[in-house]
Each structure stands twice: as C-alpha cells, then as structure tokens.
Amino acid sequence: MPDPTSIPVYKPQEIEPKWQLQWEADGIDQANIDRKKPKFYALTMLPYPSGDLHIGHWYAMTPSDARARYKRMRGFNVLFPIGFDAFGLPAENAAIQRNIHPKQWTYRNIDKMRRQLKSMGAMFDWRREAISADPEYYKWTQWFFIKFYENDLAYQKEAPVDFCPNCNTTLAREQVQGEDRHCERCETPVIKKNLEQWFFRTTRYADELLDFSGIDWPDQVQTLQTNWINRSEGASVNFKTEAGDDIEVFTTRPDTLWGATFMVLAPEHPLVDQVTTQDQEQAVRAYQEQAQHMEDIHREAADREKTGVFTGAYALNPVNNQKIPIWIADYVMMSYGTGAIMAVPAHDQRDFEFARKFNLPIVVVIQPPEMEEIISEDMEAAIPAAGAMVNSGPLSGTPAEEAFNRSVAYVEEHGAGKFAVNYRLRDWLISRQRYWGAPIPIIHCPNCGRVPVPENDLPVELPDDVEWLPTGESPLKLHPTWRFVCCPKCNGKAERETDTMDTFMCSSWYHLRYLSPTYDQYPFDPKEYDYWMPVDTYTGGIEHATMHLIYTRFFHKACRDLNITKGDEPMLQLRNQGMVLGEDHEKMSKSRGNVISPDDLIATYGADTVRAYLMFFARWELGAPWNSSGIEGSVRWLRKVWYTVLEPAGVEKPVSKGVLRNLRRKVHQTLAAVTNDFETFNFNTIVSGLMTLLNEMNLAKAVGAYGTETWQEAISIYLRMLAPVCPHIAEELWARTGRPYTIHQQPWPEVDLDATQEEMITLIVQVNGKLRDRIALPVTISEEEAKAAAMASENVQNFLGQKTPKKIIYVSGRLVNIVL
RNA sequence: GCCGAAGUGGCGGAACUGGCAGACGCGCACGACUCAAACUCGUGUGCCCUCGGGCAUGUGGGUUCGAUUCCCACCUUCGGCACCA
Numbered sequence: 001m002p003d004p005t006s007i008p009v010y011k012p013q014e015i016e017p018k019w020q021l022q023w024e025a026d027g028i029d030q031a032n033i034d035r036k037k038p039k040f041y042a043l044t045m046l047p048y049p050s051g052d053l054h055i056g057h058w059y060a061m062t063p064s065d066a067r068a069r070y071k072r073m074r075g076f077n078v079l080f081p082i083g084f085d086a087f088g089l090p091a092e093n094a095a096i097q098r099n100i101h102p103k104q105w106t107y108r109n110i111d112k113m114r115r116q117l118k119s120m121g122a123m124f125d126w127r128r129e130a131i132s133a134d135p136e137y138y139k140w141t142q143w144f145f146i147k148f149y150e151n152d153l154a155y156q157k158e159a160p161v162d163f164c165p166n167c168n169t170t171l172a173r174e175q176v177q178g179e180d181r182h183c184e185r186c187e188t189p190v191i192k193k194n195l196e197q198w199f200f201r202t203t204r205y206a207d208e209l210l211d212f213s214g215i216d217w218p219d220q221v222q223t224l225q226t227n228w229i230n231r232s233e234g235a236s237v238n239f240k241t242e243a244g245d246d247i248e249v250f251t252t253r254p255d256t257l258w259g260a261t262f263m264v265l266a267p268e269h270p271l272v273d274q275v276t277t278q279d280q281e282q283a284v285r286a287y288q289e290q291a292q293h294m295e296d297i298h299r300e301a302a303d304r305e306k307t308g309v310f311t312g313a314y315a316l317n318p319v320n321n322q323k324i325p326i327w328i329a330d331y332v333m334m335s336y337g338t339g340a341i342m343a344v345p346a347h348d349q350r351d352f353e354f355a356r357k358f359n360l361p362i363v364v365v366i367q368p369p370e371m372e373e374i375i376s377e378d379m380e381a382a383i384p385a386a387g388a389m390v391n392s393g394p395l396s397g398t399p400a401e402e403a404f405n406r407s408v409a410y411v412e413e414h415g416a417g418k419f420a421v422n423y424r425l426r427d428w429l430i431s432r433q434r435y436w437g438a439p440i441p442i443i444h445c446p447n448c449g450r451v452p453v454p455e456n457d458l459p460v461e462l463p464d465d466v467e468w469l470p471t472g473e474s475p476l477k478l479h480p481t482w483r484f485v486c487c488p489k490c491n492g493k494a495e496r497e498t499d500t501m502d503t504f505m506c507s508s509w510y511h512l513r514y515l516s517p518t519y520d521q522y523p524f525d526p527k528e529y530d531y532w533m534p535v536d537t538y539t540g541g542i543e544h545a546t547m548h549l550i551y552t553r554f555f556h557k558a559c560r561d562l563n564i565t566k567g568d569e570p571m572l573q574l575r576n577q578g579m580v581l582g583e584d585h586e587k588m589s590k591s592r593g594n595v596i597s598p599d600d601l602i603a604t605y606g607a608d609t610v611r612a613y614l615m616f617f618a619r620w621e622l623g624a625p626w627n628s629s630g631i632e633g634s635v636r637w638l639r640k641v642w643y644t645v646l647e648p649a650g651v652e653k654p655v656s657k658g659v660l661r662n663l664r665r666k667v668h669q670t671l672a673a674v675t676n677d678f679e680t681f682n683f684n685t686i687v688s689g690l691m692t693l694l695n696e697m698n699l700a701k702a703v704g705a706y707g708t709e710t711w712q713e714a715i716s717i718y719l720r721m722l723a724p725v726c727p728h729i730a731e732e733l734w735a736r737t738g739r740p741y742t743i744h745q746q747p748w749p750e751v752d753l754d755a756t757q758e759e760m761i762t763l764i765v766q767v768n769g770k771l772r773d774r775i776a777l778p779v780t781i782s783e784e785e786a787k788a789a790a791m792a793s794e795n796v797q798n799f800l801g802q803k804t805p806k807k808i809i810y811v812s813g814r815l816v817n818i819v820l
Numbered sequence: 821g822c823c824g825a826a827g828u829g830g831c832g833g834a835a836c837u838g839g840c841a842g843a844c845g846c847g848c849a850c851g852a853c854u855c856a857a858a859c860u861c862g863u864g865u866g867c868c869c870u871c872g873g874g875c876a877u878g879u880g881g882g883u884u885c886g887a888u889u890c891c892c893a894c895c896u897u898c899g900g901c902a903c904c905a
Contacts, residue, residue, distance in 0.1 A: 219824085219825095220824065220825070220899090220900090223823070223824055223825095223900085224823095224824080224899090224900060224901090226823095227822095227823065227824090227900070227901060228900085228901080230901085230904070232904075232905085234905085249905080250904095250905065251905060252904090252905065253905085264905090304903080306903085329903095330903090331903045331905095332903080332905075333903080333904075333905090335904095336904050336905075337904070337905060338905095340905095341905045342905085343905090344905095348905070349903090350903050350905080351905085353903095422904080422905085424901090424904060542899085542900095545900085546900085546901095613845095616832090616833095616844080616845070617832060617833080617845080617846090618832065618833075619832095619833075622825090622826080624832055624833085625831090625832080627831075627832065627846065627847095629846060629847070630831085630832065630845070630846050630847090631846090632845090632846075633844085633845045633846055634845085636845090636860090637844095637845085639860095673836095676836095684832090684833070684834085684844085685833095685834070685843090685844085687844080687845090688833085688834075688843070688844035688845070689843095689844080690844095691844055691845070692843070692844060695844090762840075764839070764840050766839085766840090766885085766886075768885075768886085769839095769884095769885060769886040770886090771840060774840070798872085806885090807885065808885090809839090809885050809886075811839055811886095814839060814840090815839050815840080815886090817839080817885055817886060818885090819885045819886090
C-alpha cells in the first residue's frame with residue numbers, strides 16, 4: 001500500500017503565483033506574427049480602471065481567456081490583449097471630491113487592477129497593453145479626429161443637446177436613459193442646452209450599419225441596433241405657408257396626404273416665431289415656455305393628453321391647395337424628422353386625439369376593404385390600416401398595394417416632395433465639457449476659423465496644472481496659458497478648443513492600438529494590422545449594444561472609406577455574457593452590501609477554483625446569482641482531480657479489458673463534447689462534462705485501471721481539456737506526471753471516433769408513448785430483433801393484455817413504441 | 821403600446837436533429853471515519869401513491885405513435901424602444 005502522507009496537498013496559493021511567474025518569464029503568452037499558423041484575434045472588452053476588479057470582470061474574461069487558450073491549443077496563433085479605458089468622469093469626480101489629480105488616481109488604479117488581472121492567470125499579452133489616457137495613445141485618437149474632420153465626417157454646430165447638470169457635461173443621445181431622461185452615469189435628469197458641439201456623421205452609415213450579413217453577432221444585438229437606427233421609408237413633402245415659407249415634413253404615409261387637415265410644429269421649431277401672427281403671439285410664447293420646462297421630464301410620456309396652440313398661420317396642402325391651420329404642440333419632437341408634421345387625424349391616432357380636442361376637421365382618405373364606409377363624425381379612433389385611397393382627388397380609387405408608390409410619384413411629379421428615408425439614429429455627439437479626456441485638436445482662429453492642429457504638433461497634451469473650481473466649467477477653459485495659442489495657419493492670436501472627446505471615441509479603436517501600442521508612425525503598424533485583423537471573437541456586455549458596438553462599427557467603416565482600415569467590419573463574431581448577481585438575487589452594489597470580491601475568493605480558494613465556478617454555475621449568456629456554497633463544488637472537484645491524478649490506486653487485481661474500453665470511450669466522448677462546447681460558448685457543460693468524466697475515471701481506478709496505457713491517455717487528455725479552464729493546476733499536474741512543459745503549448749487532443757462508439761444500447765420500450773421498459777441490447781441489433789425483444793418484455797405484455805398492437809414504431813438504436 | 825429574451829426539483833442548471841425529463845453541482849437526509857466536530861468517503865433525494873402505478877418542464881389548446889423541443893392563444897419576469905410622424 002502506498003503511504004498516503006507522501007501525496008502532496010493541493011495548495012493553489014503556492015502553485016498559482018509560481019506558474020504565473022514562470023509563464024511570464026518564458027513569454028509563453030506573447031503573440032507574434034507567425035505566418036505558418038492561422039491567426040486568431042480574441043478580444044474582451046477593455047475595462048475602465050475604477051480601481052477594483054470585480055467579479056463581473058472575472059465572469060466576462062475567464063471564459064474568453066479559456067476559449068483563447070483552447071484556440072491556441074487547436075493550433076491557432078492567438079492574440080488575447082488587454083488594456084484600460086482610462087479617460088472618463090469618475091477620475092475627475094475623484095479629483096474634485098478627494099483632491100487627487102485624475103491622472104494620479106487613474107494610473108494608481110491601473111497598477112492595482114493590473115495586479116488583480118494577473119492573478120486570474122489569463123493569457124494576456126501584457127506587452128501589448130494600451131492605455132487610452134497615455135499621450136502616445138490619445139495622439140492617435142486626435143489624429144483620427146482630424147482625419148474625420150478633413151473628410152467631412154466631423155463637424156461643429158450649435159444644437160440643442162442633452163446636458164447633465166450634475167456631471168456638467170453634454171451626453172450623447174444614447175447616454176440618456178429612461179422615461180425621465182436621466183444621465184446613465186449619475187441618474188440626474190438631463191436638461192436641454194443650446195451649445196456649439198462636435199458631431200460625427202454616424203447617420204451617413206445608417207444603412208450600412210443595418211447590414212449584419214457579414215458578421216456573426218447575436219440576434220439580440222442586431223435587433224437592438226436595428227431598432228436604435230430605426231429606418232423608415234416615406235416621403236419628404238414641402239408645405240408652403242400663406243406667406244411663402246417652406247415647411248418640410250416627413251411622412252411614412254404619403255397616401256394619406258389628401259387627409260392632412262392641419263400641420264403641427266414642434267414648439268422649438270425655428271419657423272414658429274416667423275409664422276406666428278400677432279394675435280397668437282402671446283399664447284404661443286406661453287406654450288413654448290411651458291414646453292421648455294416640461295421637456296425635461298414629462299414631455300416624452302406617451303399617455304399625456306394632447307396640448308397645443310394655434311399659431312394663427314395657415315399652410316397650403318400641396319396636393320389639393322387646401323388652406324390648413326398651423327399649430328404648435330409638444331407631441332411633435334424637434335429631434336425627430338424635421339420637427340414638423342402634416343396631421344392626418346383620420347389615420348393617425350395622435351393627430352386624431354389632437355383634432356378632437358381642438359375641433360379640427362377630420363377627412364377620411366383611406367378605406368380599408370374589410371370595413372364599412374367610414375363616417376368621420378362617428379369615428380372613435382384613427383384608422384391606421386392600409387386600404388384604397390378615397391377623397392384623394394386624382395388618386396382616388398388607388399388600391400392599397402399601389403397607394404404608397406403612386407402618391408410618392410404624384411408629389412415628385414408636382415415638385416412637392418420626394419421619396420425619403422428617415423432614421424432615428426442621430427449623429428454622434430462627441431463633445432464633452434470635461435478635463436479628463438482627449439482634447440479635441442482644433443484651434444479656433446478669428447481669421448481662419450476652425451483649424452486642425454498640424455499632425456506634427458500632436459498630441460495636444462492635457463496640461464497637468466489645472467484647478468477644479470466650482471464654476472461648472474471645464475478646467476481647460478480656466479487654464480491661463482494652455483488655452484491661448486497662435487493659429488497654425490496665420491500665426492495670429494487664437495484659442496484651443498476646450499472640449500474633450502467622448503471616451504467612446506477612445507474605445508472605438510483600441511483593438512487597433514493593441515496591435516502595436518508603441519508604434520509611433522501611425523495608429524498601428526500596418527504589418528500587424530494585415531496579420532491580425534479583423535477581430536475573430538469579441539466578448540463583452542450587451543449593455544454596449546447601442547453605444548460602443550455601433551460606434552466601433554461606424555468608426556471602422558469610416559476609416560475604411562479613408563483607406564485606413566480594411567474590410568467592412570471590425571469584429572466578425574460577437575458574444576455577450578450575462579451578469580453575476582448578488583446572493584440576494586439583486587444587482588451587486590456597495591450600497592446593497594452584496595458585492596462578492598474576487599480578491600477574497602482567490603485568497604480563499606485560488607484562481608483556478610474561481611475560474612471553474614464562474615464557468616460552471618450559470619449559462620454564460622444569462623448569468624445568475626452568486627452562491628457562496630456552490631463554489632464548494634468546484635473546490636471539491638479540483639481537489640478530486642488532484643488526488644485522482646497523483647494518488648496511486650493500490651488495487652492489486654488485474655483490470656478487465658471491458659473496463660478499459662469503457663474508460664477510453666468515456667474519455668473520447670467527453671473530448672468530443674468539450675471540444676464542441678468550446679466552439680459554441682457552452683462553458684457550463686465543459687466543466688460538468690469534466691466532472692462526470694472524473695467520476696468515471698475514479699470508478700475505473702477502483703477496479704485497477706490506474707497506471708495502464710489507457711489510464712495514461714485519460715490523464716493526458718483530461719489535463720489538456722482542463723488546461724484552458726484551470727491553467728495552473730493543469731500545468732502543475734502535467735509537470736508532476738512527468739510531461740513536458742508547457743501544457744499550454746500542447747496540441748488539443750484528437751477525438752478517436754471509433755473509441756466513442758457504444759457497444760450496447762438501452763432500448764426504450766414504450767406502450768402508447770409511455771415508458772414501460774428498458775432493455776440492454778447490442779448496438780448491432782436489427783429492427784426485427786429490437787421489436788421482438790420489446791414485445792417479449794414482461795412489463796409490455798402486462799400492458800398489452802389481449803390487444804394486438806396497431807402499429808410498432810422503431811427508432812433505430814433507441815426506442816420501440818407499441819401503439820395499441 | 822411596440823420589439824426581443826426567458827419561464828424545467830428547495831437552488832444554479834442539463835437534455836444532440838421531436839424519442840429515457842431532471843446530467844453535473846449546491847443544498848438536504850442517512851451512514852462510515854472521529855472522543856467530538858470539520859474535512860473526506862458512501863447511499864438516497866421531482867411530486868403523489870393502495871407500491872401495480874399515476875402526475876410532472878409557466879397556463880390552455882393543437883400537430884404527432886411520441887412534445888421541455890414544433891404551431892396557436894394567454895400569463896409572468898427581465899431587457900430595449902417609446903407621442904418616431
């Protein structure tokens with residue numbers, strides 16, 4: 001009998017740092033161009049350096065790392081980089097609250113998080129780390145801005161923008177959330193401000209962004225992006241006021257044009273002042289003021305009663321020259337379409353409600369075939385359905401199918417409008433009135449206008465000596481020297497732009513900076529680009545569906561058109577993980593006190609156990625609540641792995657061939673399943689498969705399989721399957737069983753298909769679809785033999801009684817169903 | 821209101837292409853080891869039962885020899901959008 005005390009104890013706290021240092025010293029995770037191998041660029045969304053790596057980071061990154069490791073063992077040359085999204089508001093808030101410079105706060109946090117990230121044992125190539133707040137990084141962020149500016153993809157305009165009074169900065173439309181339109185970061189309701197702001201022309205790419213045909217992205221993300229962009233086809237139609245001013249409207253129902261009985265402008269519409277008559281001026285002003293106050297919170301709540309005011313002016317319906325009143329009402333949004341609508345109360349519910357409230361005429365112009373003739377006086381609601389056109393002058397009688405096209409053709413022929421496409425997507429507002437971001441590299445010159453900073457002068461570095469005064473203005477505006485410069489063109493007195501860029505700008509191209517973070521001739525080394533791009537698998541949270549993931553696609557396409565990048569899409573495959581909730585099933589937060597700290601977990605259990613549990617305990621894309629006792633299962637599993645491999649069996653009797661054949665079958669069946677699961681992101685069944693196999697191995701070990709050739713193969717395959725999930729223990733056991741360093745550069749084992757074949761089947765015997773018996777039979781059984789065996793079953797006979805079966809269904813090798 | 825996702829034991833979850841529902845793990849119960857406890861190991865664990873079986877995958881229908889899986893309607897939860905013209 002072996003002496004049990006001679007078996008070393010599994011001490012993850014000892015072996016994990018040991019291997020991490022070894023791997024780093026040997027550079028086994030360094031990714032270098034190697035044209036002999038197929039490349040694989042695996043990317044996990046870069047973290048914000050908040051100062052503490054939380055369990056959500058681990059949950060997102062561990063399976064991504066495991067899959068990258070798996071791909072490497074499959075023979076790919078894998079790039080799996082990491083960096084930090086280091087600009088942004090929290091650093092500045094810390095500066096104000098705790099009197100620490102944002103740079104210092106950020107880089108201190110990065111140091112801490114780098115240590116925490118390393119404790120995961122991920123295969124990050126740290127030589128490629130990129131930090132968006134480094135001048136060497138944001139030099140290129142600024143360079144991209146200038147390229148966009150020079151090619152009319154960036155522009156400045158005064159616009160009503162969403163402004164967070166708490167964060168003291170503007171927000172992109174998608175950073176404003178909920179019915180009360182609050183700031184995504186601090187939940188303060190936003191206000192509207194008219195400001196000169198910088199925008200990127202994302203709308204130019206709206207149509208192309210709707211095309212997902214070249215990429216393997218989750219349906220959910222495609223849906224979210226499609227809804228966000230919200231493309232609608234219709235017509236833009238020009239209405240003239242009696243005074244001759246043009247009011248352009250967009251409509252998706254040009255077939256209802258003859259039913260337009262009034263017009264509505266948004267209260268902020270620029271023409272309102274111009275068209276309003278003297279009589280109505282006071283009422284209009286009052287309404288505008290009221291709308292401006294309301295706007296902040298309630299205006300977009302759909303169930304409000306309609307309100308509005310007549311401007312006193314009239315427009316002419318271009319198709320029938322009818323004189324129709326122009327109203328203003330807050331149910332028309334300045335931010336959508338043209339901020340003006342033609343109102344067709346008979347066929348639009350909102351217009352209907354408005355017309356009823358203010359006694360405006362309702363004219364039916366569409367007659368759906370299945371309805372009786374509609375009398376406008378009797379209507380209780382608008383009729384939005386399609387139908388033949390009626391009361392529509394020359395187009396009366398046009399059937400539903402032709403109504404759209406013929407009415408568009410009609411307005412086009414009469415010069416009143418044209419076919420048009422409208423999007424909900426808006427241009428991306430990138431200006432931020434904050435310090436801790438990449439300065440927008442523009443100089444405002446009284447003579448030359450907006451002048452881009454010459455490339456040689458990049459980066460426009462952030463000054464370190466800044467003060468935070470409670471004025472609500474960016475410290476850059478208050479800096480005595482930074483702001484005032486000479487114009488690069490005329491050398492006259494000029495001023496720098498003091499807005500910085502939205503941090504989503506930095507994260508739109510970080511996957512390119514990873515390729516060559518120290519390269520100083522260009523944002524990236526073209527050689528590296530040509531080898532590694534595009535990203536093969538991108539992983540991260542679904543919350544970025546309508547922000548980062550739209551921006552980065554836009555960015556790539558814009559750069560493609562500027563001959564900077566190649567191909568239509570930056571990331572071929574996208575997968576999203578879910579969220580780890582607290583044990584109370586609530587979202588983890590400090591205030592709830594339900595936060596699980598990964599640092600504590602690795603101190604207690606070791607990284608491998610935490611990795612294994614995170615991959616096992618939930619479906620990755622869904623997430624689940626944390627369970628403190630659940631992790632004990634992973635602890636036991638790895639301990640069992642340890643002893644299964646290292647502890648001799650002490651069984652004397654010779655093992656049977658059947659046991660070995662059975663073991664080998666289980667090993668190769670598991671290998672096939674695990675391989676498939678890695679490809680399809682089913683991480684939880686990878687671990688459960690390995691647990692099941694370990695149990696089988698221990699059964700075989702108990703009857704003498706230990707030490708045989710089959711056992712050796714089982715161990716070799718088992719450890720290699722384990723390596724991506726739990727890299728440290730796999731390496732340790734690989735070394736302790738005398739196998740060559742390093743397990744992480746071993747080939748993924750090949751499935752022996754012959755070995756996976758079963759010799760026996762369990763035939764399921766049903767009577768009328770209900771399970772009545774199970775019979776073990778050789779896999780070679782014929783249909784007749786199987787049916788005969790089923791009929792011979794005692795239990796089946798009990799159910800059969802005197803009856804003769806109507807039909808006997810046979811599913812080869814699986815089941816017999818006897819139908820009475 | 822519209823769009824999308826998800827509903828399976830006490831819990832997290834598994835189930836290939838329509839074919840044994842509940843793999844794996846947690847928890848729980850009992851047993852072994854121990855002076856004792858923890859650890860570890862073993863056994864059991866959907867519900868009901870007259871021990872033959874019956875009922876069970878959100879609810880109600882349907883298709884089928886057979887449905888967690890396909891179809892229809894509905895309910896609940898979560899996410900997104902929302903007076904979108």
